[in-house]
Amino acid sequence: GAGVSQTPSNKVTEKGKYVELRCDPISGHTALYWYRQSLGQGPEFLIYFQGTGAADDSGLPNDRFFAVRPEGSVSTLKIQRTERGDSAVYLCASSSWGEVGELFFGEGSRLTVL
Amino acid sequence: GENVEQHPSTLSVQEGDSAVIKCTYSDSASNYFPWYKQELGKRPQLIIDIRSNVGEKKDQRIAVTLNKTAKHFSLHITETQPEDSAVYFCAAISGSARQLTFGSGTQLTVLP
Numbered sequence: 001g002a003g004v005s006q007t008p009s010n011k012v013t014e015k016g017k018y019v020e021l022r023c024d025p026i027s028g029h030t031a032l033y034w035y036r037q038s039l040g041q042g043p044e045f046l047i048y049f050q051g052t053g054a055a056d057d058s059g060l061p062n063d064r065f066f067a068v069r070p071e072g073s074v075s076t077l078k079i080q081r082t083e084r085g086d087s088a089v090y091l092c093a094s095s096s097w098g099e100v101g102e103l104f105f106g107e108g109s110r111l112t113v114l
Numbered sequence: 115g116e117n118v119e120q121h122p123s124t125l126s127v128q129e130g131d132s133a134v135i136k137c138t139y140s141d142s143a144s145n146y147f148p149w150y151k152q153e154l155g156k157r158p159q160l161i162i163d164i165r166s167n168v169g170e171k172k173d174q175r176i177a178v179t180l181n182k183t184a185k186h187f188s189l190h191i192t193e194t195q196p197e198d199s200a201v202y203f204c205a206a207i208s209g210s211a212r213q214l215t216f217g218s219g220t221q222l223t224v225l226p
Binding site for chain 2: 004031033040041042043044045048050055056058059091100101102103105106107108
């Protein structure tokens with residue numbers, strides 16, 4: 001695709017429910033990142049994939065959060081037993097491999113936990 | 115890990131004036147420093163970046179300076195226009211990791 005695509009754009013759920021957020025990166029980009037952005041804050045790193053494997057998941061806040069990228073392209077961020085504090089915009093970004101450079105962000109998935 | 119501090123949190127300037135946003139970082143191994151612009155409800159977009167082997171980079175009305183010794187870098191916008199109004203984020207990344215650490219953002223308002 002032309003850019004990073006994220007679905008859904010908005011998700012409202014109840015506390016305790018399970019949610020999945022999807023990211024479709026730019027074609028050919030092997031690196032994929034998930035960030036979380038709370039209101040008035042900068043994006044906060046969650047996890048980074050190189051290909052199919054999670055190269056760095058040090059930003060995942062706890063074991064309720066999990067992400068996969070089974071075929072090295074589309075990624076899904078999974079949140080179990082959602083809490084009100086999980087409410088935020090979840091941003092996905094992709095980049096080409098090699099020297100660190102520009103991250104191309106999607107428009108984000110706004111998650112609201114009631 | 116890396117820690118990036120950004121200030122000011124809000125900045126208002128008159129159209130045509132210059133704006134300066136400053137950031138400091140903690141990891142001396144950091145070697146890549148991008149600046150992102152985020153309009154309300156939109157995605158962050160890269161506007162300029164600098165690597166640790168240069169001290170300054172300019173692109174039309176936007177420039178970034180880097181002081182590795184002091185571990186700080188700054189964004190300079192000249193001849194500001196209303197469309198420059200947005201939130202600006204600095205970020206840093208070290209060569210050993212690929213995670214960008216962002217500052218907390220600066221809300222820039224250009225008054226017509």
